[in-house]
Amino acid sequence: QPEYSDDGIPVIKISNLKSEYIDDDFTEFASEEYTNKLTENKFVRPNDIIFCSIGKGSLGKVDIVEKNYNAILSTDNYILRINGKKYNPY
Numbered sequence: 001q002p003e004y005s006d007d008g009i010p011v012i013k014i015s016n017l018k019s020e021y022i023d024d025d026f027t028e029f030a031s032e033e034y035t036n037k038l039t040e041n042k043f044v045r046p047n048d049i050i051f052c053s054i055g056k057g058s059l060g061k062v063d064i065v066e067k068n069y070n071a072i073l074s075t076d077n078y079i080l081r082i083n084g085k086k087y088n089p090y
Helices: none
Strands: 009-012 049-052 062-064 077-080
Touching: none
Parallel strands: none
Antiparallel strands: 049 062, 049 077
């Protein structure tokens, strides 16, 4: 669970997932002390697929990250990341 602070790295929560886009009006932020301990793969990247793992009415919500947010996910969400070296969309 992230250590929340008034500023820092945005945390993408279930409420940010809008099915067609990610609402970037972030209300929660993780402390830099916490995020400095994370590995790079914990930060969302463009083309990541984010899905919600819990919650009545939220379970299975999915969004694709379309831009660089420099954000992490809340513990209620998971990242599916395609290896671009092994996947060719054409």
